[in-house]
Amino acid sequence: MARIAGVNVPVKKCVPFALTYIYGIGIATANSICRTCEIDKGKRVSELRDKDIEKVSSFIRQNYNIEGELRKEVAMNIKSLVEMGCYRGVRHRKGLPVRGQRTHTNAKTRKGRSWLPIAGRK
Structure with a gap:
């Protein structure tokens, strides 16, 4: 399990679908987050580098109310x-x-x- 914005997300799922495990983020929001952070939607969470995970996490905390x-x-x-x-x-x-x-x-x-x-x- 990877930790994004304080929530454990499954590592075997594609990034947009994994982001929907965070309360307050749906599939449309997850797609826009991937687009903004320049992350390929076909990548799995396990394939992301620590830098990418930190980038997504900080972007979510700054721009969305979650959890x-x-x-x-x-x-x-x-x-x-x-x-x-x-x-x-x-x-x-x-x-x-x-x-x-x-x-x-x-x-x-x-x-x-x-x-x-x-x-x-x-």
């Missing part, structure tokens, strides 16, 4: 929505889907298990 800082920011945004009492905050508080999804069916992940007793079950 703990980003998680804290997202949590604060949700907390402010809940405190305001806006529609999205109420949905967060109740544990229901926030972005307009239907709840009659297909909201099991967000709503959780039904606690209603089932008739005829012993």
Whole structure:
């Protein structure tokens, strides 16, 4: 495992896909990082030199919010929505889907298990 921006990334994967293991970096962002740092997208992390890894790591730290800082920011945004009492905050508080999804069916992940007793079950 190589350490980039404080996160262990797999060494057997290509650089853009390995960078997506960092919270806050998706594939599009990873591709732009590789382009900016002049790293071949086909290279694997194990093929990178220490200088390249340090270059990518410093670039990410300077230009992106990642990991703990980003998680804290997202949590604060949700907390402010809940405190305001806006529609999205109420949905967060109740544990229901926030972005307009239907709840009659297909909201099991967000709503959780039904606690209603089932008739005829012993």
